[in-house]
Amino acid sequence: xxxxxxxxxxxxxxxxxxxxxxxxxxxxxxxxxxxxxxxxxxxxxxxxxxxxxxxxxxxxxxxxxxxxxxxxxxxxxxxxxxxxxxxxxxxxxxxxxxxxxxxxxxxxxxxxxxxxxxxxxxxxxxxxxxxxxxxxxxxxxxxxxxxxxxxxxxxxxxxxxxxxxxxxxxxxxxxxxxxxxxxxxxxxxxxxxxxxxxxxxxxxxxxxxxxxxxxxxxxxxxxxxxxxxxxxxxxxxxxxxxxxxxxxxxxxxxxxxxxxxxxxxxxxxxxxxxxxxxxxxxxxxxxxxxxxxxxxxxxxxxxxxxxxxxxx
Amino acid sequence: xxxxxxxxxxxxxxxxxxxxxxxxxxxxxxxxxxxxxxxxxxxxxxxxxxxxxxxxxxxxxxxxxxxxxxxxxxxxxxxxxxxxxxxxxxxxxxxxxxxxxxxxxxxxxxxxxxxxxxxxxxxxxxxxxxxxxxxxxxxxxxxxxxxxxxxxxxxxxxxxxxxxxxxxxxxxxxxxxxxxxxxxxxxxxxxxxxxxxxxxxxxxxxxxxxxxxxxxxxxxxxxxxxxxxxxxxxxxxxxxxxxxxxxxxxxxxxxxxxxxxxxxxxxxxxxxxxxxxxxxxxxxxxxxxxxxxxxxxxxxxxxxxxxxxxxxxxxxxxxxxxx
Numbered sequence: 001x002x003x004x005x006x007x008x009x010x011x012x013x014x015x016x017x018x019x020x021x022x023x024x025x026x027x028x029x030x031x032x033x034x035x036x037x038x039x040x041x042x043x044x045x046x047x048x049x050x051x052x053x054x055x056x057x058x059x060x061x062x063x064x065x066x067x068x069x070x071x072x073x074x075x076x077x078x079x080x081x082x083x084x085x086x087x088x089x090x091x092x093x094x095x096x097x098x099x100x101x102x103x104x105x106x107x108x109x110x111x112x113x114x115x116x117x118x119x120x121x122x123x124x125x126x127x128x129x130x131x132x133x134x135x136x137x138x139x140x141x142x143x144x145x146x147x148x149x150x151x152x153x154x155x156x157x158x159x160x161x162x163x164x165x166x167x168x169x170x171x172x173x174x175x176x177x178x179x180x181x182x183x184x185x186x187x188x189x190x191x192x193x194x195x196x197x198x199x200x201x202x203x204x205x206x207x208x209x210x211x212x213x214x215x216x217x218x219x220x221x222x223x224x225x226x227x228x229x230x231x232x233x234x235x236x237x238x239x240x241x242x243x244x245x246x247x248x249x250x251x252x253x254x255x256x257x258x259x260x261x262x263x264x265x266x267x268x269x270x271x272x273x274x275x276x277x278x279x280x281x282x283x284x285x286x287x288x289x290x291x292x293x294x295x296x297x298x299x300x301x302x303x304x305x306x307x308x309x310x311x312x
Numbered sequence: 313x314x315x316x317x318x319x320x321x322x323x324x325x326x327x328x329x330x331x332x333x334x335x336x337x338x339x340x341x342x343x344x345x346x347x348x349x350x351x352x353x354x355x356x357x358x359x360x361x362x363x364x365x366x367x368x369x370x371x372x373x374x375x376x377x378x379x380x381x382x383x384x385x386x387x388x389x390x391x392x393x394x395x396x397x398x399x400x401x402x403x404x405x406x407x408x409x410x411x412x413x414x415x416x417x418x419x420x421x422x423x424x425x426x427x428x429x430x431x432x433x434x435x436x437x438x439x440x441x442x443x444x445x446x447x448x449x450x451x452x453x454x455x456x457x458x459x460x461x462x463x464x465x466x467x468x469x470x471x472x473x474x475x476x477x478x479x480x481x482x483x484x485x486x487x488x489x490x491x492x493x494x495x496x497x498x499x500x501x502x503x504x505x506x507x508x509x510x511x512x513x514x515x516x517x518x519x520x521x522x523x524x525x526x527x528x529x530x531x532x533x534x535x536x537x538x539x540x541x542x543x544x545x546x547x548x549x550x551x552x553x554x555x556x557x558x559x560x561x562x563x564x565x566x567x568x569x570x571x572x573x574x575x576x577x578x579x580x581x582x583x584x585x586x587x588x589x590x591x592x593x594x595x596x597x598x599x600x601x602x603x604x605x606x607x608x609x610x611x612x613x614x615x616x617x618x619x620x621x622x623x624x625x626x627x628x629x630x631x632x633x634x635x
Binding site: 009014053061062063064065092105240241242244246248249251252253254255266268269270271290291292296 | 521590
């Protein structure tokens with residue numbers, strides 16, 4: 001019987017990272033930030049995340065940092081350039097969008113990344129801004145002479161976040177777009193690509209294939225089911241309300257599947273700790289039926305509206 | 313932090329006495345906010361802390377509450393963890409041995425649904441290496457044995473009295489702020505023989521997801537912590553410290569050394585840093601360093617000299633500069 005992943009605690013650091021870029025991705029409702037983390041920031045692996053708090057956070061009464069999967073981590077003079085993709089969905093991300101200069105507090109890299117020891121095709125499936133950690137994974141694989149099939153799904157252009165938009169030019173990989181409004185690539189849901197594209201169906205059937213996915217949990221559940229049907233292992237990057245990012249607070253628990261890989265000694269048999277045993281976990285570990293969407297349903301009203309325009 | 317006063321810098325005695333135990337400093341970490349104390353290894357200067365209060369241990373392992381367990385609120389957060397923990401057996405076998413190497417006092421937080429469970433826990437832990445106990449009489453997030461159950465002065469007194477017969481180690485009673493008369497609960501623990509009371513645990517609160525028309529938290533309500541509750545906590549610490557003779561361990565929204573020092577002035581003999589550690593894992597060490605630096609800069613000989621020294625306007629101001 002397969003065992004659940006072990007908790008991962010790689011070296012991490014709390015650093016002040018200089019904001020090099022922080023702007024909307026043209027034509028979308030998404031934002032792209034690049035930060036320069038100093039040299040003492042440990043090397044991140046694809047799928048790992050960071051806890052981010054902009055300088056304005058403390059002054060405006062925001063207590064906690066926010067978790068983001070790294071979309072890029074490129075060695076640069078004196079440290080790392082970290083890429084973060086985000087949408088303004090709440091106060092934390094609203095504050096981030098308001099600070100284009102200075103530095104942000106960054107804690108990381110944290111958590112368990114994608115498992116890349118498979119010898120067959122790497123199939124990357126991203127939905128919306130869930131493409132972020134997969135862009136890092138694709139770039140990382142290419143730097144090691146490996147390509148991938150990168151399925152990029154979005155509701156429409158406003159949510160489109162492909163590798164090119166994040167400054168990553170893949171040469172050994174193929175990008176397969178799909179949008180639900182048909183504005184780009186396949187007119188439909190991203191997983192339909194497997195039925196429509198013989199090349200992808202072939203890759204799925206190849207020995208040693210593995211699917212790496214990130215996006216809304218509904219998509220991840222569907223990818224998990226697809227992988228199970230084809231006998232292909234599926235890694236998913238999950239998301240949950242998180243306070244600390246370091247396994248202490250026990251907030252970010254995601255229901256563990258009773259019929260999935262067995263919990264190890266010392267692990268909670270009912271829940272996965274997404275910051276330590278994840279964020280990347282085998283899809284079979286998650287009980288999707290008991291899972292609860294952590295995405296905010298209520299549209300965020302920016303601070304300047306709350307304050308009657310006082311800050312605008 | 314401001315250090316405008318300039319008496320000669322002194323070597324402040326930072327030690328704090330709780331029953332038979334002398335803590336090396338007035339800043340501890342609060343239960344449930346630093347795990348079992350071994351998670352960060354040697355990453356931080358833990359020796360600067362007066363102690364670590366471990367995550368509450370119960371007789372049996374607990375899986376904790378269904379998600380969501382946490383939501384941030386203005387200047388604070390609501391949690392509904394539900395005493396998730398590894399249980400007594402694993403705590404003694406796997407967690408406490410690792411803590412032996414941690415260079416600060418280890419206080420075991422214990423929680424029970426009945427007095428009998430607490431007696432069994434303390435009896436079992438007497439043979440284990442920990443410096444004392446904080447009895448969690450105040451978890452707001454469990455169906456049985458939580459804050460509501462223990463907000464009963466008679467039950468607290470009889471339970472504490474029995475616990476007193478089981479251990480010579482320091483007994484700290486952690487109390488809920490969600491009570492009509494927190495001082496009455498504190499006095500009951502004092503009469504039962506507690507060495508100290510610690511407060512506040514979290515305030516009951518909730519958050520609502522408008523479009524889904526649901527409570528955000530899986531268990532509907534949770535406990536509010538963070539800077540949002542600091543004024544409420546300061547007031548309770550001041551009130552309770554005037555009602556009992558035993559030390560009060562203060563907490564509630566402490567993020568900076570200034571916050572910690574204000575709690576000492578309000579009446580806390582020492583403080584615990586909790587939620588701030590979630591925002592920055594080095595927060596408690598920074599608070600401890602800041603407290604030491606402020607005391608030295610202000611010529612404080614012993615940190616105990618600050619406790620409950622806050623005054624109201626008009627009181628003892630004859631010698632002040634502006635009069």
